[in-house]
Amino acid sequence: MRAARYYDNRDIRIEDIETPTVEPGTVGIDVAWCGICGSDLHEYVDGPIFIPPHGQPHPISGESAPVTLGHEMSGVVYEVGEGVEDVAVGDHVVVEPYIIDEDVDTGPDSNDYHLSPNMNFIGLGGRGGGLSEKIVVQRRWVHPVDKSVPLDEAALIEPLSVGAHAVERSRAKAGDVAIVGGAGPIGLLTSAVLKGIGVTVVISELSEIRRRKAIDSGVADHAFDPREVDVVEEVRKLTDGRGADIAFECTSVQVVLDTLMDALRPRGVLTVVSIWGHKGELDMQKLVLKEIDVRGTIAYVNTHPQTIKLVEEGKINLKPFITGKIGLDDLIDKGFDTLINHNETAVKILVSPSGKGL
Known part of the structure; x- marks a missing residue:
């Protein structure tokens, strides 16, 4: 089968590899669609980060680069x-793409298995990936989805689960005013969850298409271009100062992190969702x-069951956020290059490893 394999920084190759074997306790999945994540872009430009060189x-998967991408x-x-x-057989499913040690409690009452030692992700730390025609996954990490949900939206x-967990971490509640820095896929989907619980959402975003997507999809009440307006001042106007x-x-x-610090009220909550491939700075005096x-x-x-x-x-419509669909051969030129160098033109680009649906 064909797969996108990460070798090193800016070195991803489309190759033929062996089809994985379905073993006891696992599920074989024909991959319909796989999204290109910001984490994949960071691995390409700044990595390896999660990918073991x-x-x-990796101490759990036993794998190192090259690994198949896609989570x-x-x-x-x-x-x-x-x-x-x-x-x-025939069920529609999504994957909660974890690589976690077998001695970790991943039961329904656990709230910290994602923080366990050596945690990594399928599609980054090994065990196959969604940017391949097929994948075999342990049953624990496979979630059925009703067939009324189109597979591309599924x-x-x-990433919607990422937003749901971020909102939970922030302890947001109905009536709050939230400012979201960045209207990429995670920013938009986090905003969707916020709107779903009754939060007023303000987005700061450079890209016109992403600002428009935020408003047209209904996940934001206001979307500002920080080059044109003082976002901090606009937030203050909306919140009586x-x-x-x-x-x-x-x-x-x-600069986005700095803006959010300034836009928050005293005793506000700043939740950092993005993966940083470099050190950030925090103004400790403002923090204090x-x-x-x-x-x-x-x-x-x-988080997946409630998100599904x-x-x-x-309650959440995912269709508006899909702005492109490509095949595996176009992964770099029409996928990664677009999202890295022309991200003002796209939100979420999906890949069909088999080419079906294009």
Whole structure:
């Protein structure tokens, strides 16, 4: 089968590799769609970060570069391993793409398995990836999705779960005013979750298409271009001079982080969602004098079931955020290059590893 393989910084190759074997306790999935994530872009430009470099195998997966990329995937079950009785051939599924040590409690009451030692992600740390025609995944990490949800939209459930967990970490509540720095996929999907619980959302974003997408999709009440207006002043106008209650950093850009610090009210909450491939700086004096809470958030923890339910019930519409579909051969030129160098023209680009649906 064909797959996108990460060798090193700016070195991704489309290759033919062996089809994985379905073993007891696992599920074989024909990948329908896989999204290109900001984390994939960071690995390409700044990495390896999560990807174990060649010759330095990950302690759980035992793999190192080259590895197959892709962790935002949807697909159809083609085979189930011995002992798997609650998933059937033909089911539509998404993957919660974790690589976690077997001795870690990943049960429904756990709220910290995603923080366990050596945690990594399928599609980054090994065990296959969504940028391949097929993948075999342990049953624990496979989530059925109702067939009423189109498979292309289902591929966005993984990043939507990131947004849902970030909102949970922020302790946002109805009536709050939130400022979201960046209207890329994670910023937009975080905003969608915020709107779903009754939060007023303000977005700061350079790209006109992304600002328009935020407003037209209904996930933002206001979307400002920081080159044209003073975003901090606009937030103050909207909040009677108080400032935003919560802020979400979704860009890994220093000036955005600084803007959010200034836009927050005293005792506001700053939640850092993006993966930083470099060190950021925090104005400690502002942090102290405003008593700002700073919280990190990584991925999700038992978040997929509730996120899937939101989509199945029609409470969040994912279709508007899909702005491109490509095949595996166009991964770099029409995928990575677009999102790195022309991201003002796209939000979420999906890849069909088999070419079906294009």
